[in-house]
Amino acid sequence: MDNPPARGLPPLPNVSIDLDSGRLTGASSGYAKRFAELRGVFADDEALTALIEERPEAVAYEVSEWRRSDEAGDLAFGTTVLQPVMVGREFNMTRGHLHRVADRTEMYLGLAGEGALVLTGPDGPSRVVALSRGSVAYVPPWTRHRAVNVGSTEFAFLFCYPADAGQDYDAVERGGGLPIMIVSDGQGGWRAETRSRHLRGAGTVSGRDTGRD
Numbered sequence: 001m002d003n004p005p006a007r008g009l010p011p012l013p014n015v016s017i018d019l020d021s022g023r024l025t026g027a028s029s030g031y032a033k034r035f036a037e038l039r040g041v042f043a044d045d046e047a048l049t050a051l052i053e054e055r056p057e058a059v060a061y062e063v064s065e066w067r068r069s070d071e072a073g074d075l076a077f078g079t080t081v082l083q084p085v086m087v088g089r090e091f092n093m094t095r096g097h098l099h100r101v102a103d104r105t106e107m108y109l110g111l112a113g114e115g116a117l118v119l120t121g122p123d124g125p126s127r128v129v130a131l132s133r134g135s136v137a138y139v140p141p142w143t144r145h146r147a148v149n150v151g152s153t154e155f156a157f158l159f160c161y162p163a164d165a166g167q168d169y170d171a172v173e174r175g176g177g178l179p180i181m182i183v184s185d186g187q188g189g190w191r192a193e194t195r196s197r198h199l200r201g202a203g204t205v206s207g208r209d210t211g212r213d
């Protein structure tokens with residue numbers, strides 16, 4: 001896109017977001033991810049299997065997005081809404097990805113509920129950033145990332161990222177999953193724990209920016 005368009009403006013979004021629910025209207029694409037599609041993502045396979053047997057159609061999270069193109073320089077934005085569900089001791093979370101163009105970044109804005117963003121750098125160290133209404137998080141280049149609902153209500157956030165970034169989900173799975181998991185602390189809160197079963201992409205939690213303990 002080195003030259004300006006010959007005339008006029010490209011199509012503009014007609015999008016609105018309900019700030020209390022995170023629901024976006026006017027999306028150009030979207031999907032609902034069911035727990036049945038997340039086998040191998042959670043540490044506790046038995047708990048996930050039991051959940052799927054009991055509620056085969058249960059939705060883990062929904063993503064709605066608007067984009068004009070996949071071109072470098074363009075932006076894509078949208079919202080994700082994660083359901084409040086436990087899978088064993090682990091909180092419900094997105095599958096997690098590295099951007100296919102791995103130096104591409106992303107920003108998140110918490111809208112509703114209580115969440116956490118797990119960030120794992122290329123050489124392993126991880127950070128967990130708490131996200132609630134109004135908090136902003138940044139995903140650096142070359143960083144695997146995943147959102148987690150750590151609350152008892154829906155967790156919704158806005159995301160915005162370069163439209164040519166893409167998502168490489170296999171990069172997380174090839175690395176054995178993210179090296180930490182977000183689990184119940186047994187007292188109504190959450191904590192980050194080393195994911196011992198998935199240590200091929202080993203790392204440590206080097207810090208935790210959180211508004212709650």
Ligand SMILES: [Fe+2]
Nearest residue numbers: 097099106161
């Ligand atoms: Fe992303």
